[in-house]
Amino acid sequence: MTQRKRGGPLQGVRVVELTKVWAGPYVGKLLSFLGAEVIRVESLESLDVTRTFGVADINKAPGFQAVNPQKLSVQIDMKQPQGIALLKDLLARADIVVENLRPGAVRRLGLGYEAVRQVKPDIVYVSMGMWGSEGPLAYQTGYAPCFAALGGVSLLVGYEGEAPAGMNVRYADSTFGAAAAYAATVALLHRRRTGVGQFVDVSAVECMTSMIGDTVMESLLGGTVPLGRGNRHPDMAPHGVYPCREGEWISIAAAGDADWARLCEAMGQPGLAQDTRFRDLAARKAAEDELDRRLAAWTAGRDAAGLAAELQDRGLAAARSQSSVDLVADPHLWGSGFFREVHTSEGEARSIVGPSWKMTREAAIGAAAPRLGEHNAYVLGEILGLSPERQRELAEAGVAR
Amino acid sequence: MSALRPYRVLELSESVAGEYCGKLLADFGAEVIKLEKPGEGSPTRRLGPFAGTGEALERSGLFAYLNTNKRSVSLDPADPAAAEALRRLLERVDVVIDDHAPGWLKGIGLDPQAFSAAWPRLLLCSITPYGQTPPEDRRHAQDLNVFHASGWGYHTPTGADESRPPLNGAGRFLPSYEAALDSAMCIVAALYEREGSGQGQFIEVSAQQVLASRVDYVLGQMVAGDMDVSTRRNALDLFGPAGIFRCRDGYAYIWMSAPSHWDGLRRLLGDPEWMKAFPERWLERECTPPRVAECRRHIAAWLATQDKEPVAAEAQKLGLTLVPVNSAEDLKGSPQYRHRGYLAELEHPVLGRSLYPTVPYKLSETPARLESPAPLLGQDTARLLAGEGA
Numbered sequence: 001m002t003q004r005k006r007g008g009p010l011q012g013v014r015v016v017e018l019t020k021v022w023a024g025p026y027v028g029k030l031l032s033f034l035g036a037e038v039i040r041v042e043s044l045e046s047l048d049v050t051r052t053f054g055v056a057d058i059n060k061a062p063g064f065q066a067v068n069p070q071k072l073s074v075q076i077d078m079k080q081p082q083g084i085a086l087l088k089d090l091l092a093r094a095d096i097v098v099e100n101l102r103p104g105a106v107r108r109l110g111l112g113y114e115a116v117r118q119v120k121p122d123i124v125y126v127s128m129g130m131w132g133s134e135g136p137l138a139y140q141t142g143y144a145p146c147f148a149a150l151g152g153v154s155l156l157v158g159y160e161g162e163a164p165a166g167m168n169v170r171y172a173d174s175t176f177g178a179a180a181a182y183a184a185t186v187a188l189l190h191r192r193r194t195g196v197g198q199f200v201d202v203s204a205v206e207c208m209t210s211m212i213g214d215t216v217m218e219s220l221l222g223g224t225v226p227l228g229r230g231n232r233h234p235d236m237a238p239h240g241v242y243p244c245r246e247g248e249w250i251s252i253a254a255a256g257d258a259d260w261a262r263l264c265e266a267m268g269q270p271g272l273a274q275d276t277r278f279r280d281l282a283a284r285k286a287a288e289d290e291l292d293r294r295l296a297a298w299t300a301g302r303d304a305a306g307l308a309a310e311l312q313d314r315g316l317a318a319a320r321s322q323s324s325v326d327l328v329a330d331p332h333l334w335g336s337g338f339f340r341e342v343h344t345s346e347g348e349a350r351s352i353v354g355p356s357w358k359m360t361r362e363a364a365i366g367a368a369a370p371r372l373g374e375h376n377a378y379v380l381g382e383i384l385g386l387s388p389e390r391q392r393e394l395a396e397a398g399v400a401r
Numbered sequence: 402m403s404a405l406r407p408y409r410v411l412e413l414s415e416s417v418a419g420e421y422c423g424k425l426l427a428d429f430g431a432e433v434i435k436l437e438k439p440g441e442g443s444p445t446r447r448l449g450p451f452a453g454t455g456e457a458l459e460r461s462g463l464f465a466y467l468n469t470n471k472r473s474v475s476l477d478p479a480d481p482a483a484a485e486a487l488r489r490l491l492e493r494v495d496v497v498i499d500d501h502a503p504g505w506l507k508g509i510g511l512d513p514q515a516f517s518a519a520w521p522r523l524l525l526c527s528i529t530p531y532g533q534t535p536p537e538d539r540r541h542a543q544d545l546n547v548f549h550a551s552g553w554g555y556h557t558p559t560g561a562d563e564s565r566p567p568l569n570g571a572g573r574f575l576p577s578y579e580a581a582l583d584s585a586m587c588i589v590a591a592l593y594e595r596e597g598s599g600q601g602q603f604i605e606v607s608a609q610q611v612l613a614s615r616v617d618y619v620l621g622q623m624v625a626g627d628m629d630v631s632t633r634r635n636a637l638d639l640f641g642p643a644g645i646f647r648c649r650d651g652y653a654y655i656w657m658s659a660p661s662h663w664d665g666l667r668r669l670l671g672d673p674e675w676m677k678a679f680p681e682r683w684l685e686r687e688c689t690p691p692r693v694a695e696c697r698r699h700i701a702a703w704l705a706t707q708d709k710e711p712v713a714a715e716a717q718k719l720g721l722t723l724v725p726v727n728s729a730e731d732l733k734g735s736p737q738y739r740h741r742g743y744l745a746e747l748e749h750p751v752l753g754r755s756l757y758p759t760v761p762y763k764l765s766e767t768p769a770r771l772e773s774p775a776p777l778l779g780q781d782t783a784r785l786l787a788g789e790g791a
Contacts, residue, residue, distance in 0.1 A: 009587075009594035022618050029617070030583075034590045050618075054627075062628060066621025132763065135740035142656065142722050145643065148571075149654035149726045154645060156571040157558060164652055164726060165558035166645055167570060170637050174615040175579065182586040183762035186429055189593045190404035190767050198766035206743050206761030209732060211579070212572040213421075213758045217466040218450040219729035220744070220756045227728075231545065231569045235448055239545060241554065241566040247632060249567055251554060253543035309538035319539070319546035321555040321567055324630040324637070327613065328623050332536050338610045339624050351624045353617040356583045356610035358532070359591065360517075360602035 006070075008035020008363025013188065016041060016087075016094040017071070018111070020048045022144070023204065024100030024128055025067045026177025027184065031096070032070045033355040034185075035363035039072045039094075039379060041087060042372055044401070045079050051372065059371040068369035069342050069352045074380070075373030075401050082399045084110055089384050092119040095191075096184055100128035103139055113199045122197035124187040128180055132203035144172035151208025152216060158228030165228070175211060176204040237284035238263070241321055242296045248304035249321035252295065252311065260284065262314045267298050344368040376400055403430030404767035408592060409494040412436065412471070413478055413509075415444050417544075418528045418577035418584070418608060419500030420467040425585035426496070427470035428760050428769035434490065434785060435468065435776070439475040442778040443468075455751035458778050465752050468775035474786060475779030478509045486786055491520055495595075496588055500528045503535065513603045523601040524591050528584050532607035544576040544608075545569055551576070551612030552620065552637075560644070561634040579615060580608035641688050642696040645726055648709040652726035655700060655716075658684055665721030666700075669712075675699050749774035 005011065013036040017028045025040075025048075032038040042048060050064040074090070077083040088111075091097055097116060099106050106112050106127070113125045130147060131137045145166065148154045154166035180202040187198050209216055219225050231251075233239040238260075239253045254260045257280060261273040272278060277287045284291055299307060304320040311318035320326065333339050340354045343366060350368045380386045380400060394400040405426055412423040412435040420435075420443065427433040437443050445464045452460040474490075476483050487509070491497070499506055506513055506527060513533065516525055527533065530542035531550070539550070548554045548570050557568045570576070584606045591602055613620060619637050622628035630636070643656045657663065660682050667676055679696070680687055704712065709725035716723035725731065732738055733756070741763060744756040752774075760769040 009590040011594075026617070030586065034587070062622040062625060063618055065625065065627075066618050131737050132741055135737045137735075137737040140717050140724075142724055143658075145654055146656060146722060146724045149645070149652075150724050152727050152729050152732055153571040154654065155652070155726050155728050157568055159565065159568070163647060164645055165568060166654070166726075167558065168553060168556045168616075168637050169559040169639050169643070170556075170616050170619055171553070171570075174617065175582070178579070178582045178586070178615070179761050182425065182582055182589070183764060185586050185589040185593065186404045187764055187767070189589055189596070192593055192596050193407070196766055198764055201763040201765075203741065203743075203761050206738075206741070209743070209758055210761050211575050212729075213578065214417075214450075214463050214466055214574060215572045216729045216732065216758050217462050220733065220758075221450055221452070221462045221752065223450045223462075225729055231566060233545070233569075233573060235573070236543065239543075241545075241549065241569070243566070247563065249549075249555065251546045251549040253545045255543060305538075312538045312541055315541055317541040317543045317546050319542060319550040321549040322552050323555050323632045323634075324552065324620075324623055325632055326555075327552040327620065328630045332531065332539065333610070333613065336532055336534070336607070336610070338607075338613070351626070353614050353621045353624060356580075356614045357587050357604060357606045359587060359604045361594070361598075361600075 004037055006035055006364040007361060009359070009361070010034040010036040011363065013037070013096065014094045015039065015096040015098065016091055018097065018099040018101060018106065020100060021050055022067060022173035023176040024098055026174045027098045027126065027181045028071055029067055029069065030178065030181040031184065033363060033365060037072065038070070039074055039090070039375070040068065040370070041076050041078070041090070042073055043075055043077045044372070045077050065350065065369040066353065070365050070367045071370055072375035072378065073370035073372055074376050077399050078109055080399050082394070082397065086384070086394070086400060087111070088116070088119045090379065091116050091123065093383055094120065094123065096124040096126060096188060098126040098128070098180070098184070102141060103129055122191055122195055124184060124191060124197050124200065126180055126184050126200045126202065128176065128202045128204070130204045132206070133201045145169050147172040147176065147204040147208050151205040152212055153208045155227055156212060156215060160228055160230045162228060172204065172208060176202070176207045179207045179210070232288060237281060237288055238291050238295055240292055240295065242299040244299055244304035244307065245301050250299055250304045250307055251319050251321055253317045255317065257281070259316055262316055263311070266311055266314050266316070340365065342366055342368045345371065345374060373401055403770060404764070406430035408432070408496065409434065410496040410498060411490055411494040413497060413499040413501070416500050416577065417445065417467065417574040418580045419498050420445060421578055421581035422498050422526070422528060422584045423471060424467055424469065425581060426588065429767065430770070433471040434494070434781070435471050435473050436476045436478055437473055437778055438477045439779065446778070452752045459751040462752065465749055465775045466757060469747065469757065469771050470773055471776055472781035472785060473776035473779055475782045476786070484510065491523065495522070495592065496524045496526065498526050498528070498584070502540070503529055503533045513605070517601055521601060522595065522599060524588055524595070524604065525601070526584055526588050526604040526606065528580050528606045528608065530608050532610070533605050544574055547576045547608045547612060550609050552616060553612055556634060556637040559635070559638050563634050567634065576608050576612055580606055580611045583611045640693070641684060642693050642700065644697065646701050646704045648704050648707050648712065650708045653704060653709045653713060654724050654726055656722040660684065661720050662722060665716065665719040668719045669716055669721055670703060673699070745771050747771050747774050750777065
């Protein structure tokens with residue numbers, strides 16, 4: 001099976017996913033991009049809702065396809081005892097299992113860590129919960145923006161002097177998944193060296209807090225954390241997002257006095273760099289309203305991409321604020337292979353969001369997300385060694401269709 | 402023994418992305434040796450928050466946070482006089498982490514294309530804003546620029562007022578932390594492979610790509626042609642009454658997308674008259690802007706009379722997803738954080754005793770540990786350059 005031999009650092013590693021929606025599947029996606037064979041266990045009886053959003057055909061759901069490329073799908077009904085037995089057989093042949101079901105769900109299914117350890121003593125078992133798997137608040141559930149709110153992230157995003165606005169609503173699930181994937185690789189490496197598996201208990205809320213670790217540290221050291229500082233930064237000025245023509249915006253950050261002087265030249269006002277009101281960081285921070293007004297007046301009406309290029313030529317950190325149309329048309333993201341093409345089993349080409357990294361020996365990525373149960377024959381036949389008759393019986397009993 | 406104890410890492414990084422990546426490995430016991438310019442130290446030593454007293458380069462809370470469990474060696478890798486010492490260190494490490502601009506590594510004799518001839522087992526990881534071959538107009542970036550180049554900036558916050566500037570993400574370094582996470586994962590995966598192959602390799606991570614991949618659920622649909630792309634600031638949004646509302650003592654976030662959430666709200670509010678005018682299942686089927694506005698108006702008026710913690714606890718019992726919008730101060734008191742030991746105490750020679758954020762994953766066999774505070778500048782130079790090891 002080509003799935004097993006795509007190269008990449010995790011070639012030969014088998015991951016079983018009991019996951020839904022985004023955060024859990026994102027873990028499998030990263031591991032599969034590193035070369036692991038990732039098998040989603042799914043069933044019609046307990047379908048991942050992202051297979052149903054926006055389409056009648058559960059094999060063509062765009063959101064599901066976006067997050068699950070290069071994975072396998074086996075359909076096993078976890079509501080039947082035979083299905084659980086079959087799944088345990090699969091787990092006995094797996095290296096990692098990832099679950100992000102509702103709190104307590106895996107235990108009710110008889111698939112908690114202790115139960116899985118009985119059949120696979122050295123399993124790396126990754127459990128994902130809003131607050132982690134245990135503790136006084138572990139029973140609570142929520143969606144991505146709840147993680148960001150609880151973890152201290154949302155409060156920090158906002159316009160000065162106003163109520164917090166929070167991150168974009170899409171933020172948090174994938175970060176949670178990336179942290180879980182990192183922890184999984186650490187546990188996997190440990191197992192390779194020592195033969196010992198373990199339980200990896202990941203908290204979404206803590207993942208959010210770790211994205212603002214220095215801010216939390218500031219508070220822990222007794223400092224006062226300013227809320228909603230708009231686009232401002234304590235160590236840089238100017239540091240902001242300024243209007244350009246046709247509703248475009250440009251981000252500009254000046255890290256020091258030399259940057260400021262170059263920016264003044266770009267503005268055609270080299271004398272401004274000597275102006276005592278803006279001479280050093282402390283002065284610019286004190287006069288930041290005026291500074292931002294001047295910059296905004298200068299950027300307004302200009303072309304954002306052209307202005308960014310002009311500032312970059314002078315060694316300045318500037319970038320157009322990219323809309324969705326800018327992103328999808330970004331030639332650098334296509335040229336680097338970040339956006340790339342994969343194929344469905346029917347041979348249909350599909351563009352996906354690829355890995356953030358490149359490495360000397362990387363995994364081939366060529367397959368689109370699987371149809372529901374697309375790999376039943378491979379999983380039941382090749383991995384579990386079940387005869388065609390036995391597979392037929394299981395299909396007729398509705399256990400594995 | 403923690404999982405990465407057998408590995409040595411040389412950290413050439415001088416900004417947050419690389420330093421945080423080193424920290425992620427050091428948390429699990431890797432011996433991370435940080436090279437710092439003699440007399441100057443890492444630039445993060447000059448970024449706040451600062452302790453009120455103490456030597457100038459030793460009182461940064463940022464440096465203290467990013468460099469726990471590490472060693473510090475005073476050595477400028479770009480100084481030709483240090484080449485021999487650098488070479489000896491490279492003989493002894495498994496991993497090198499760098500976050501300078503593309504080309505810098507080659508300048509110190511670590512050409513990404515060629516280093517493996519001299520150090521075949523070495524893993525070299527370079528974290529940059531736009532990868533190793535950025536276009537001409539993307540050679541310089543701060544985290545703010547990466548956030549905006551990735552698409553997150555333009556679409557922050559949700560429900561943006563198009564006349565006002567898009568907002569930066571939370572805190573100063575979120576893009577750097579995100580990039581570090583993928584980098585650490587790639588490094589550990591490559592170490593896993595090296596256990597078998599005996600070979601090192603070059604790993605490059607683009608922060609722009611890390612951030613853009615964090616919105617893959619939506620961007621993947623757009624790039625596949627399944628979802629419209631546009632210049633709309635709300636192109637990533639989900640619509641409905643969800644959002645942040647003011648409470649008596651702060652803010653709360655409410656999520657509402659399903660009938661069970663609506664029923665939960667009804668019970669929480671005691672079946673108020675205004676809710677009766679809304680059709681059944683309106684959230685899924687008839688979620689019109691006027692209804693959203695009216696719903697939000699009522700929620701806002703009611704929540705303004707509530708305290709965030711008790712109202713959230715009550716809502717959770719009723720199936721309504723309502724949570725407090727926490728501050729760092731709130732998290733210090735969180736019973737859940739206490740239960741998991743997310744904040745751990747450490748004594749730093751200049752900053753004193755303080756709690757530090759730890760890691761969001763608990764590993765039953767090889768937990769992450771805060772063992773030593775961030776090093777004083779060059780404190781391990783003599784020991785490590787003499788080749789004694791740890």
